[in-house]
Amino acid sequence: MAGSRGRIDKRQAILDGAFTVFARQGYAQACVQEIAKEAGVAKPTVYNHLTDKATLFRHAVRAAAEAVLRERLAALEPLADPGPDLRATLEDVGHRLLRLHTDDRSCALRRLLYAEITQFPDILDIVTEYGPHRLTRALADRLARLTLAGRLRATDPDRAAEQFTALLTGPLEARTRMGTRPLGDADLRDISRAAVHTFLCAFGPDGT
Numbered sequence: 001m002a003g004s005r006g007r008i009d010k011r012q013a014i015l016d017g018a019f020t021v022f023a024r025q026g027y028a029q030a031c032v033q034e035i036a037k038e039a040g041v042a043k044p045t046v047y048n049h050l051t052d053k054a055t056l057f058r059h060a061v062r063a064a065a066e067a068v069l070r071e072r073l074a075a076l077e078p079l080a081d082p083g084p085d086l087r088a089t090l091e092d093v094g095h096r097l098l099r100l101h102t103d104d105r106s107c108a109l110r111r112l113l114y115a116e117i118t119q120f121p122d123i124l125d126i127v128t129e130y131g132p133h134r135l136t137r138a139l140a141d142r143l144a145r146l147t148l149a150g151r152l153r154a155t156d157p158d159r160a161a162e163q164f165t166a167l168l169t170g171p172l173e174a175r176t177r178m179g180t181r182p183l184g185d186a187d188l189r190d191i192s193r194a195a196v197h198t199f200l201c202a203f204g205p206d207g208t
Contacts (some may be wrong), residue, residue, distance in 0.1 A: 001168055011049045013039045018046075018060035022109035027057055027116050057116075061123050064109050065130035071100050071203030072135050079142040086151050087196055101172060102188070104149050136161045141201075154203045163202070167195035 017039030021030045032053055036043040050056040075096035082089035102104060113127055140161035146152045155162035171191045176183055 006155050010039075010041060010045065012063070012090070014041060014049055014056075015048055015060050015063040017041075018050075018056050019064045019105075022057060022060060023112055027053075027119065032056070049191060054120075057120065058123065058126065061109070061112060062126050062130070064105060065127050068100070068109060069130040069134055072097060073102060073138050076135075076138055076142055079146065081197065082103075082146070082151070086146070087200060090164075090191070090196045090199065091192050094164075094195050095189050097165075098168055098188040098192060099185075102176070102179075102183065103160075109180065129153050132165065136165060138162065150205060152203050153205055160199075160203050164195065167198055168192065171195070 014035070017037075018030075018035045021038050023037045024030075025034075030053075032046055033043050035056065039046070045081060046056065050059055075093060078089050078093055109127065113123060117124055136158070140157040140207045143152060143154050143160050143164075144157035147154045152160070168191060171194070172183070172188075173179070173185065175181070175191070
């Protein structure tokens with residue numbers, strides 16, 4: 001059992017190290033030796049776990065996308081029991097999602113996708129599988145439950161979830177100039193408040 005656990009941990013270290021190196025240098029400039037050093041393992045160990053550089057790249061991107069999705073799904077948890085102040089809870093969730101969208105790993109994942117999609121068109125499917133669509137479905141489920149409880153009037157929870165996400169990411173992309181300009185936490189909270197205000201005007205029980 002301990003041996004199996006150690007193998008899993010070592011594989012995760014390799015994937016984390018690989019993503020760090022690929023994000024820093026791009027696929028073409030990254031070398032397996034540097035990935036092994038970043039992961040704290042010997043170069044042959046990398047090949048024992050993942051057979052070649054291209055396979056390593058795909059698995060590293062998948063692991064990063066899975067981790068990003070887990071964090072974003074966790075950010076939705078307050079909506080399961082939002083308490084009496086739904087507006088405040090939505091603002092908190094929006095702020096959490098914006099922080100995750102702008103963290104180093106998420107930004108690196110987007111940069112890698114844009115830079116390497118021509119050589120690896122299949123990574124779009126990988127990122128999509130663990131990306132916005134899964135988050136939107138999970139958010140739609142939360143909004144549907146709030147609608148059933150009379151807290152929202154979202155007759156189409158899927159559309160409501162899409163629009164809530166768009167109200168967050170649209171202004172974010174504009175203010176950050178497509179991720180090239182950092183924003184402070186106060187800016188992220190401002191975007192979230194504005195997004196929630198507009199969202200509740202459309203989907204709040206009394207349109208406010």
